[in-house]
Amino acid sequence: MSAEGSAVTTARGIFVEGLEKRFGTRTAVEHLSFEVKPGEVFGLLGPNGAGKTTTVRMLTGLLRPSAGRAVVCGEELPALDNGVRLRKKVGLLTEHPGVYDRLTARENLLFFIRLHELDERTAWALAEGYLERFGLSGREDEPVGGYSKGMRQKLAIVRTLVHEPKVIFLDEPTSGLDPQSARTVRDAVAELANQGRTLVLCSHNLAEVERLCTRVAVVKNRLRAVSSLSDLRREGLALEVVLETDEGRFGAAVRALPFSPSVVADGNRLTVTLSTEAQAPDVVEALVKAGARIHAVMRAARPLEEAYLELVREEDES
Amino acid sequence: MSEGFSMRRVRALLGKDLLDLRKNRGLVYSMLALPSVIVVVPIGIIMTYVKQPENPSLRMMALYYDFTVNADNAARFLVDKVLADWFVLYLVMPVFVPILISSHAVAGEKEKRTLEPLLAAPITPLELVIGKSLASLIPALAVCLVAFIGLCIGVDVVAWPLAKQLVLPNGMWLFGVFVISPLFAFFGNGVAVLISANVGDSRMAQQLAGLVVMPLVGLAAGQFGGFLHSGTGYYALIGLAVLAMDLAILFIAPRLFDRERLMTRWG
Numbered sequence: 001m002s003a004e005g006s007a008v009t010t011a012r013g014i015f016v017e018g019l020e021k022r023f024g025t026r027t028a029v030e031h032l033s034f035e036v037k038p039g040e041v042f043g044l045l046g047p048n049g050a051g052k053t054t055t056v057r058m059l060t061g062l063l064r065p066s067a068g069r070a071v072v073c074g075e076e077l078p079a080l081d082n083g084v085r086l087r088k089k090v091g092l093l094t095e096h097p098g099v100y101d102r103l104t105a106r107e108n109l110l111f112f113i114r115l116h117e118l119d120e121r122t123a124w125a126l127a128e129g130y131l132e133r134f135g136l137s138g139r140e141d142e143p144v145g146g147y148s149k150g151m152r153q154k155l156a157i158v159r160t161l162v163h164e165p166k167v168i169f170l171d172e173p174t175s176g177l178d179p180q181s182a183r184t185v186r187d188a189v190a191e192l193a194n195q196g197r198t199l200v201l202c203s204h205n206l207a208e209v210e211r212l213c214t215r216v217a218v219v220k221n222r223l224r225a226v227s228s229l230s231d232l233r234r235e236g237l238a239l240e241v242v243l244e245t246d247e248g249r250f251g252a253a254v255r256a257l258p259f260s261p262s263v264v265a266d267g268n269r270l271t272v273t274l275s276t277e278a279q280a281p282d283v284v285e286a287l288v289k290a291g292a293r294i295h296a297v298m299r300a301a302r303p304l305e306e307a308y309l310e311l312v313r314e315e316d317e318s
Numbered sequence: 319m320s321e322g323f324s325m326r327r328v329r330a331l332l333g334k335d336l337l338d339l340r341k342n343r344g345l346v347y348s349m350l351a352l353p354s355v356i357v358v359v360p361i362g363i364i365m366t367y368v369k370q371p372e373n374p375s376l377r378m379m380a381l382y383y384d385f386t387v388n389a390d391n392a393a394r395f396l397v398d399k400v401l402a403d404w405f406v407l408y409l410v411m412p413v414f415v416p417i418l419i420s421s422h423a424v425a426g427e428k429e430k431r432t433l434e435p436l437l438a439a440p441i442t443p444l445e446l447v448i449g450k451s452l453a454s455l456i457p458a459l460a461v462c463l464v465a466f467i468g469l470c471i472g473v474d475v476v477a478w479p480l481a482k483q484l485v486l487p488n489g490m491w492l493f494g495v496f497v498i499s500p501l502f503a504f505f506g507n508g509v510a511v512l513i514s515a516n517v518g519d520s521r522m523a524q525q526l527a528g529l530v531v532m533p534l535v536g537l538a539a540g541q542f543g544g545f546l547h548s549g550t551g552y553y554a555l556i557g558l559a560v561l562a563m564d565l566a567i568l569f570i571a572p573r574l575f576d577r578e579r580l581m582t583r584w585g
Contacts, residue, residue: 087440092434094431094438100334100432114333115439116440159435
């Protein structure tokens, strides 16, 4: 990272160096280093218990790092001021919406507007815009206890954005949302990135990560990889086969090969992950023997899921 | 540059918690149940004394507590005795009502999973403790004051035929309600906040914090049994002991109410 790049990143993005968190004798996160540039949508991937939430909690000032340092939005961590200035600049969408059921959406949002010491009229005007966008307009004076899971999630997203944070951490933002609402949230994320906000997305939904993120970090207590999505997928070898018909037996025939390749079927397209190029003719032969009519065979980037699972498995096996 | 203490953030939290309390009917009803008993029972007891002031049993009871009592004044003596002794049970109220509210307000944030978004907002642990404590102390003291006014009116109405003067408020009760009672409320709230910060749910917090009323019940038993003699000096001594415990809570609370501690125990 160049000195100039560091300055820009530390002012509006995230810079993490050797970050660690220990709870007693258990190490939750070990020597984590990465950088998120301003305006970037960065994915934080990892299995359950991998330390993603702990990392986000450290970067939002909720937990003190045991070692290492980080700079978020120009605020050095560990923070000396209780992290108040940091939390004014960052937004955190937690895994659970965490809204007050007895209060209305308006009361929920006004509470956070007041905690952020914002001008109520201006902040409420912004909140109204988001409520409109997320389809909650006209329901703001109803108790949140009567909201559906998706509505609560959308309200939590509005709460995360209402103080116009420069850096936004989103933990499973589309969890519980119907496809249309999920699309609205994804569009909002893309728009926020276009406005120059820095976004960190924790998600198990790899398809969503592929759609939104430019780079990802794969974490399992320590950093397994930090890379652009295209680089991550290129690191493996895959074959895309276009068939005349869409039949499950063709995928099964490929999976039955002695080297047990991973196969992802999408209609009449099969993406087969290989270990070596020499396995490609065996795949074609297996398909032909199973009666498939092949229209095209292309070298392809392997699916993100494959790259992710390989990274997460790698060290366990070693 | 560090961000200092903000009264605006404390007011925001206080406003939210009071609004939430107002909308929590179950909690409001349970808050009002204890004061109703504390007010009604002594009025009922005094009413029985006033109805039969010449009853020989009253004379026997008065002599049990004080053998120098003039037999003609037994009923009046017992009215004063009940009011002096009852104050220790009145003190259960400023301890218990904040426990009810605080355990909901603090452990309830964990149960409803609202704690993490709250801690992720720019509020300091000190502001959190003060906001939560005020949200419990203000309604608790208001309830105690209203109960006291109700008790004064009720007692004076039923005791008038016997006493021919106002028996409440008297010096001991005024001192108790305005000096001792806030000390007890602070104590009850402090215990509830500290316990809530260290246990998983509001019910357990309530049960554990509720144990602090046990010494008061013990004192009441001693007074009604005639072993302890209540009065302004006696309650002032109890108040001093509670003041010492309040100071200990003030010393301990900021150390225990730490953001990381809350996150790791509750998050």
